[in-house]
Amino acid sequence: METTCVFKRVEKKYLLTEERYDALFRRIGAHLKPDEFGRSTVLSLYLDTPDHRIIRNSIEATTYKEKLRLRSYGTAGAGSEVFLELKKKYKGVVYKRRAVMTLAEAERYLEEGTRPFDSQIMAEIDWAMKLYGWPKPAMMIACEREAWFDGEHPDLRLTFDRGIRYRQRELHLSSGGVGTALLPENTVLLEIKTGGAMPLWLSHAMDAERILPGSFSKYGAAYTRSLEEIRRPARVIAEGGSKHVVNL
DSSP: OOOOOEEEEEEEEEEEEHHHHHHHHHHHGGGEEEEEEEEEEEEEEEEEOTTOHHHHHHHHOSSEEEEEEEEEESSOOTTSEEEEEEEEEETTEEEEEEEEEEHHHHHHHHHHOOOSSOOHHHHHHHHHHHHTTSOEEEEEEEEEEEEEEESSOTTOEEEEEEEEEEESSSOOGGGOSOOEEOSOTTEEEEEEEESSOOOHHHHHHHHHTTOOOBOOOHHHHHHHHHHHHHHHHHHHHHHTTOSOOOOO
């Protein structure tokens, strides 16, 4: 599959155990082919304002959400190919714009506002960056991903993510994927992404394994967890009976 830079699709998410993953893949594996990245470590550097307005809006919104992020497949060097992405979700439909550039070009753009090239996609990303007052790296999310597509319907894509982890330090794609685990060790996040209806073979397999969709945002979950970590010391002090505790 060639690298695509414009997406319009429906994305559904499912949290599976490894056992449920094995059972599902036995049913659907014959229909799938590995995509251009196959198995890889995905690093996603999310951009946000100092008060985390982008993710707070995303968590609170019901109709419209958007995110800005810089992504690489594996630890990136200055000359590595990376993807600067603007992802929007409106009434359940995802619209994504992705600009391909080197890490050095991306970092120069984020720090100085210097576009690596002019294009419609860069213009849209530039507009969003200016709207939010030029957001900075705020959260790193990493995972081990296996990605597949349907040979007969290439717009159908399935990704299975394991070892999802996050960090709020060393916010560079060149710093690797070290982080704190976000989900239990035995958990696999399945995302089904399609431009149309789910094919019958996949729908039947999901029904047979009684797999139901859920709601899960990696950045949203990591942001919520980070707030809990900030508040935890205050709760410990309160449980110890201190009279000098600010209620959170």
